[in-house]
Amino acid sequence: xxxxxxxxxKRTALFGDLPDVLLAQVAxxxxxxxxxxxxxxxxxxxxxxxxxxxxxxxxxxxxxxxGGEEKVIEILGADQTCGEAALFLDCPYPMxxxxxxxxxxxxxxxxxxxxxxxxxxxxxxxxxxxxAERQNSxxxxxxxxxxxxxxxxxxxxxxxxxxxxxxxASSIILPATKQVVASRLSMTPEALSRTLRDLADAGLIEMxxxxxxxxxxxxxxxxxxxxHADLADAALLPKA
Numbered sequence: 001x002x003x004x005x006x007x008x009x010k011r012t013a014l015f016g017d018l019p020d021v022l023l024a025q026v027a028x029x030x031x032x033x034x035x036x037x038x039x040x041x042x043x044x045x046x047x048x049x050x051x052x053x054x055x056x057x058x059x060x061x062x063x064x065x066x067g068g069e070e071k072v073i074e075i076l077g078a079d080q081t082c083g084e085a086a087l088f089l090d091c092p093y094p095m096x097x098x099x100x101x102x103x104x105x106x107x108x109x110x111x112x113x114x115x116x117x118x119x120x121x122x123x124x125x126x127x128x129x130x131x132a133e134r135q136n137s138x139x140x141x142x143x144x145x146x147x148x149x150x151x152x153x154x155x156x157x158x159x160x161x162x163x164x165x166x167x168x169a170s171s172i173i174l175p176a177t178k179q180v181v182a183s184r185l186s187m188t189p190e191a192l193s194r195t196l197r198d199l200a201d202a203g204l205i206e207m208x209x210x211x212x213x214x215x216x217x218x219x220x221x222x223x224x225x226x227x228h229a230d231l232a233d234a235a236l237l238p239k240a
Contacts, residue, residue, distance in 0.1 A: 005030050008055055008106060012079050014126045022120065029112030035099040042097035048087040050109045054080050057103025058175050063095040072183035075175050081130060087113065100176050153185050154195045155220055158212060171213040
């Protein structure tokens with residue numbers, strides 16, 4: 001079991017550069033946990049007991065408005081961490097994390113993490129990088145949502161998902177249901193479906209269930225750099 005945990009830890013950005021002797025110590029403080037679809041992994045306002053690393057599956061981080069509407073903050077996948085900000089700030093989790101499908105996670109005890117922070121500058125640098133990247137992602141989202149059309153927002157997301165794929169394939173699989181993806185993009189499900197149809201009508205994508213085939217990635221990139229109105233004027237999109 002320990003060798004299995006060592007293999008999984010070595011795959012992650014946070015722990016992959018640690019010497020084997022330290023990695024073995026971390027493995028001793030690590031438990032593999034499995035969650036079925038829709039099971040809550042982290043409850044809002046609960047206190048952290050360790051760091052979570054996603055081995056497989058996907059998690060949805062979300063919060064609810066006073067009216068009960070869910071807002072998806074992030075969709076996390078393999079080798080990403082969850083709950084690190086609350087752990088390092090020693091404060092309650094500000095949102096809820098739920099398994100979007102069957103997920104395998106590693107739970108690393110907080111005392112083992114504290115020991116690495118006290119003694120391993122390389123680990124601290126990796127932690128800061130992960131947190132900075134997460135913050136930059138949120139700031140980019142806020143900026144994009146404030147300045148871009150729904151079309152640009154969706155195209156930017158599709159391009160981002162393509163970049164994140166291991167082989168930069170010409171097709172991607174939406175990481176969750178359209179309702180969850182729409183919430184992640186601050187769109188309604190109806191607006192998401194309509195915008196996907198616009199892109200399909202323009203000959204840029206093809207939908208096959210949750211799979212999105214990027215028929216013309218270069219031209220799709222132009223959509224992310226121009227306004228919806230400009231695209232319609234350029235006859236890139238069907239006019240309303």
